[in-house]
Amino acid sequence: MGKLAVVVVAAGKGSRMRTEESKQYLHLNGKPIIVHTLALFQRIAQVDTIVLVTGTDDMERCSGYVGQYGLSKVKHIVAGGKERQHSVYRGLQALAADTEWVMVHDGVRPFVAVEHVVACWRKAMETEAAVLAVPVKDTIKVVNSAGTIQSTPDRRSLWAIQTPQAFRLSLLKRAYAEAEKDGFTGTDDAMLVERIGTPVQVVEADYYNIKITTPEDLPWADWIIHHVRGESVQ
Numbered sequence: 001m002g003k004l005a006v007v008v009v010a011a012g013k014g015s016r017m018r019t020e021e022s023k024q025y026l027h028l029n030g031k032p033i034i035v036h037t038l039a040l041f042q043r044i045a046q047v048d049t050i051v052l053v054t055g056t057d058d059m060e061r062c063s064g065y066v067g068q069y070g071l072s073k074v075k076h077i078v079a080g081g082k083e084r085q086h087s088v089y090r091g092l093q094a095l096a097a098d099t100e101w102v103m104v105h106d107g108v109r110p111f112v113a114v115e116h117v118v119a120c121w122r123k124a125m126e127t128e129a130a131v132l133a134v135p136v137k138d139t140i141k142v143v144n145s146a147g148t149i150q151s152t153p154d155r156r157s158l159w160a161i162q163t164p165q166a167f168r169l170s171l172l173k174r175a176y177a178e179a180e181k182d183g184f185t186g187t188d189d190a191m192l193v194e195r196i197g198t199p200v201q202v203v204e205a206d207y208y209n210i211k212i213t214t215p216e217d218l219p220w221a222d223w224i225i226h227h228v229r230g231e232s233v234q
């Protein structure tokens with residue numbers, strides 16, 4: 001069984017959160033959101049290395065968190081790029097040559113369940129590529145720019161995709177290199193793998209693995225941390 005690394009991307013600006021401080025550094029139960037996320041992967045025995053991708057101006061404070069919170073698996077802190085995809089690409093380049101498996105995770109998804117992380121990785125080891133996801137609960141419409149409904153896809157085939165997304169490293173690197181060559185930008189890692197013709201498996205997770213994105217996610221995040229993930233108030 002080859003080594004497993006995790007690339008945690010946290011170089012975004014969090015513009016939809018509309019806070020002065022980037023959302024990954026907002027405090028949740030006494031600790032920055034990014035620290036909750038890193039601590040989760042630190043606790044997973046199968047994870048050998050974590051690469052943290054941050055904004056250039058945040059590298060120093062992140063290296064402070066590594067010491068302060070005992071995040072010894074964070075072996076590299078690298079500067080991200082303009083889009084999430086560029087940040088992931090830079091993270092992948094920092095991985096040691098003996099890394100066989102990689103999981104990419106959003107720094108602002110601090111509530112993923114450990115059992116789902118492990119299930120995702122196991123599925124990737126069977127099939128090369130797997131992502132966490134949940135079935136969509138709403139009816140989804142395709143709407144044109146005039147606000148007119150064009151179609152209603154069958155909900156039974158719709159899934160909301162989460163992270164982590166797990167891959168054989170050589171496959172993900174090839175997918176990223178192809179996307180770079182073709183000038184293609186996707187919103188998740190699986191899209192890049194799909195477009196080079198490799199099937200990606202979905203592993204069902206839960207609805208608590210939210211991406212903290214907009215202001216109304218913050219009270220929900222506070223509720224999840226206390227009532228679902230069971231942390232006592234700090």
Ligand SMILES: Nc1ccn([C@@H]2O[C@H](COP(=O)(O)OP(=O)(O)OP(=O)(O)O)[C@@H](O)[C@H]2O)c(=O)n1
Pocket residue numbers: 009010011012013014015016017024053080081082083084085087088106107108109211212213
């Ligand atoms: N150039 C970027 C953009 C995003 N991310 C990271 O990718 C994850 C998911 O992105 P999103 O929630 O969209 O974060 P932001 O890009 O920060 O948010 P917004 O789009 O509202 O600005 C986040 O952990 C974010 O920090 C990144 O590392 N580099």
Ligand SMILES: C[C@](O)(CO)[C@H](O)COP(=O)(O)O
Pocket residue numbers: 084106160161162163187188189211
């Ligand atoms: C990767 C992701 O979290 C899967 O849902 C999502 O695609 C990130 O998208 P965003 O545009 O950066 O919010």
